[in-house]
Amino acid sequence: MRPTEDTYRHKGLRRKLTDGIRNKGITDERILDAITRIPRHFFLDSAFDEVAYEDRAFPIGEGQTISQPYTVAYQTLLLQIRPFEKVLEIGTGSAYQACVLAELGAQVYTIERQKKLFELNKAFTHLKKYPNIKFFYGDGYEGLPTYAPFDKILITAAAPEIPPKLMDQLKPGGMMVLPLGVGEVQQMKRVTKLDRGKIKEEVFDNFSFVPMVEGKK
Numbered sequence: 001m002r003p004t005e006d007t008y009r010h011k012g013l014r015r016k017l018t019d020g021i022r023n024k025g026i027t028d029e030r031i032l033d034a035i036t037r038i039p040r041h042f043f044l045d046s047a048f049d050e051v052a053y054e055d056r057a058f059p060i061g062e063g064q065t066i067s068q069p070y071t072v073a074y075q076t077l078l079l080q081i082r083p084f085e086k087v088l089e090i091g092t093g094s095a096y097q098a099c100v101l102a103e104l105g106a107q108v109y110t111i112e113r114q115k116k117l118f119e120l121n122k123a124f125t126h127l128k129k130y131p132n133i134k135f136f137y138g139d140g141y142e143g144l145p146t147y148a149p150f151d152k153i154l155i156t157a158a159a160p161e162i163p164p165k166l167m168d169q170l171k172p173g174g175m176m177v178l179p180l181g182v183g184e185v186q187q188m189k190r191v192t193k194l195d196r197g198k199i200k201e202e203v204f205d206n207f208s209f210v211p212m213v214e215g216k217k
C-alpha cells in the first residue's frame, strides 16, 4: 500500500532533504522548490514512510529503484530545463524524476521498458496532477520518433553508449544528459548537439545507476 496523506511531518522532512541537497552544492532554487513540493513518500510503499526523505535510492519493485534525490537534482540541473521545453526521459521507474521535470514546466515524455512499472504508474492517482507528463511503454533505445525532436533528453539508467537513435531525436542545440558506462560506476555526461553533425561532450561526477537494457519486458 502507498500512503496518500501528506502531513506536516512529511513537509518538514522534505525541507530538511532540500537543505541537505543545497549543502551538497545544488543551489538552484527552482529545482529545490520542485523537490519541496513533491511528496516523495507517495512514490514508495508505506513501509518506507520513515525513511522516504533520506537522500538515498530505494527499491520500487522489479529490481529497480527510485533515484536518490541528490542525483535527480544533479541531472535536472545539467539539463537546464526551461518552461514548455519538450523533454524525453528514458526510464520512468517510479515517475519521481518525471514529476520534478513537470514541476519545472517541461512537457515530459517518459518511457519505461517494464510493463509492471508502467501499469503501476497508470494506477497512481497522484500523477493525475501532471497533465504535462505523457507515459509510454517501450524501449528507450528507440526513443519516440513520432514525437521528436526534443529540446532535452534525460537517461536515468546506465547507458553503455550514447544511443544513436536518441541523438537523432534531439533538436539542433539540444542536450542529452546520461550516466555513461558499463561497470558499477558511470560518468555523468552532457552531450550537446551542435550544427553540421558535431557534438560537444562534457563529463561530470561519477554515479551508480541500474543498467539501460534493450527491449521491452
Ligand code: SAH
Residues within 6 Å of the ligand: 064, 065, 066, 067, 090, 091, 092, 093, 094, 095, 096, 097, 098, 111, 112, 113, 114, 117, 138, 139, 140, 141, 156, 157, 210, 211, 212, 213, 214, 215
Ligand atoms: N527515473 C526513475 C529512475 C528509475 S531507475 C525514477 O525517478 O524513479 C531506471 C529505470 O529505467 C528502471 O525503471 C528501468 O526499468 C528503466 N529502463 C532500463 N532500460 C530501459 C530502456 N531501454 N527503456 C526504457 N526504460 C528502461
